Amino acid sequence: MKQSILLGVLSLLFIQCISVKQKVKSTPKKTTETSEQTSATSKPKLVVGIVVDQMRYDYLTRFESKYGNGGFMRMIKEGYNCKNTHYNYIPTYTGPGHASVYTGTTPENHGIIANDWYDKFIKKSVYCAFDDRYASVGVEGEWAGKMSPHRMLTTTVTDQLRLDTQQRGKVIGIAIKDRGAVLPAGHAANGAYWFYGKDKGNWITSTYYTNELPTWVQKFNAADEAEKYLTTWNTLYDINSYTESDKDASSYEGSFKGKANAAFPYDLANLKDENGGFDILKATAYGNSLTTDFAIAAIQGESLGKDNDTDFLAVSFSSTDYVGHRFGVNSKEIEDTYLRLDKDLERLFATLDAEVGQGNYTIFLTADHAAVHVPSYLQDLKIPAGYFENRPFKKHLEDFLNTTYGSDQLIENISSGQIFLNHTEIKRLNLSATAIENALQRELLTHNQISKVYTRTAFLNSEFTHGIAATLQRGFNQKRSGDVCFVLDIATIPYSRTGSTHGSGFNYDTHVPLLFYGHGIQQGETLQRIKITDIAPTISALLEISFPNAATGNPIEMVLKN
Incomplete structure (x- = not known):
């Protein structure tokens, strides 16, 4: 009987201990600790x-x-x-x-x-950033504010x-x-603002964001x-x-x-x-x-x-x-x-x-x-560098295409290291755009200031994973980019002989x-x-x-x- 009573008391004590432990575990942390957690x-x-x-x-x-x-x-x-x-x-x-x-x-x-x-x-x-659908705000009658991210x-x-x-x-x-x-x-x-330096030198915006x-x-x-x-x-x-x-x-x-x-x-x-x-x-x-x-x-x-x-x-x-x-x-x-x-x-x-x-x-x-x-500074230090002339380059390519295909109108534009072909002229002459891309690639690689050349066809049919080819491809937008991309030699730039570019x-x-x-x-x-x-x-x-x-x-x- 005494043993039974003793066991009962011990059981109650054990249950109370468990209950106390559970309460301790469920008690919220101190306010300072909670604030630190929230802040973190x-x-x-x-x-x-x-x-x-x-x-x-x-x-x-x-x-x-x-x-x-x-x-x-x-x-x-x-x-x-x-x-x-x-x-x-x-x-x-x-x-x-x-x-x-x-x-x-x-x-x-x-x-x-x-x-x-x-x-x-x-x-x-x-x-x-130019967008003619909008007007300048902060300057009257100027194109400077006609901008949007469209x-x-x-x-x-x-x-x-x-x-x-x-x-x-x-x-x-x-x-x-x-x-x-x-x-x-x-x-x-909510807003974007840029500097307009004529007149007083004010900050302006576009009606894309606000009218005032x-x-x-x-x-x-x-x-x-x-x-x-x-x-x-x-x-x-x-x-x-x-x-x-x-x-x-x-x-x-x-x-x-x-x-x-x-x-x-x-x-x-x-x-x-x-x-x-x-x-x-x-x-x-x-x-x-x-x-x-x-x-x-x-x-x-x-x-x-x-x-x-x-x-x-x-x-x-x-x-x-x-x-x-x-x-x-x-x-x-x-x-x-x-x-x-x-x-x-x-x-x-x-x-x-x-x-x-x-x-x-x-x-x-x-x-x-x-x-x-x-580059002229690098050249004086005997480090490889140079300057690239755009106009004679374009004339050379037009002459090459005229000799090869009988037309000097096969290029519409050369800019940012890309050549845009005239596909209307290509179609009129019943030529192959891919063949012209390849011909230009071979010709460009003979130029002593061009190190690499890639074509639209190559970018559409291959995925490059490393090197300059991969960086060119990540910059190549199928709808907006040209037909041939070329890379100038290291430290060779189409720029003036003073100042830096990129x-x-x-x-x-x-x-x-x-x-x-x-x-x-x-x-x-x-x-x-x-x-x-x-x-x-x-x-x-x-x-x-x-x-x-x-x-x-x-x-x-x-x-x-x-």
Whole structure:
């Protein structure tokens, strides 16, 4: 009996212990722990996408000792540095670059095959962002605002954000170049703004977005913010300390009209009348400063990052491209431009800290392409390089086809390394387009400045998986591209003998920076090869939204927390 009672008591105690344990397991964590979990898994209030036009990766390392702690180095030290990021298609131009960053795919799919290209259906050249169905807003009777993203065939990560948030998440695009604002902002953006340098130097837009400039833009323009930069452009620091670049006023640099040489200082107020008015700012470091001013005004004017739906600010710094084209990638001017851009980034990041809150926003920074060293400079160092002449090249091909097929009208257009055949003439003469492609391929390979040639027939019948052939094919759009694609020798460009350019599939054009920073981003770095098309899927994964509808890239998992 006593044993029975004892067993009963022990059973009750055991049941109570089990019950207490279950209660302990089901008790919510402390409030602080719950907040930490929410913070770690919630979405950022604002994403800022930064594209620096024509930025080589080595600008991060060449000028590192002169950067401060609040711009590039803040992102590098506290964020994630993808040190081996490349464009994976040809051609590496501004329009295709911006489209590829934001769509997560290449021209093969998004259709922006160049900045301008020959439209074989309407028989004329078209611009990647021009749209005559719309009017300029902010400037009267000018073509400058007649822009839209209609030639971009796929969605962007910014479009997907608008779709996912039922249009509550705002998307704003900003750049001095119209295409640098329009393409990243996507099809469904709340607004895109670009710089119009004639007259007063205002920021404008298109009726695609709105019929009237928002109050904050009107206020910015009315303040004549561009006027303060029509000053003397001199180096930020002692020019003798700029040991990371070539001598000032070298023979490899272009200059402004009205100035005998390319040497600091530049009196912009006196030079502006001969250089497009306020447009002169585009080719100086101050163009980036003005862009930063306007981006800060947008953050405040649009109340970005102020509610529970993620907003997106797409900013492109265009002046780095203008400076690179004019002065070259090894100039004192390009060094000063990046040192000043570093200060502008610090200002922008400080504004984000104050307006959105540190830890509440995510930034990525990359480039739309890089650039080649000035070939004449390389030649003087005995490094293989050269210049390609377009007009005699076209005349040679016309003569060849006339001799071979009895007509010099078989080519409609040559542009961006592509030859567009005249299929009406081919049909009239009852010729084979494939035979002409093959004949041109054989002839082009005899040219001493052309290294590779591929035909439309080859791209339609084969899938190339590596090398230049694969990068060409990713840039080849079946409807929009030409019939024969050719690749110039390394460091050979169709350009002036001063200044730098881009467009190839070689490392000097494809290798760009890629930095991530802020909410949801790990700290670290990698030398693993990353594709530019991986950016949009990475941001999509961070935001837990659908990938852009034709994305071919993959999320960079090592960048993301959790």
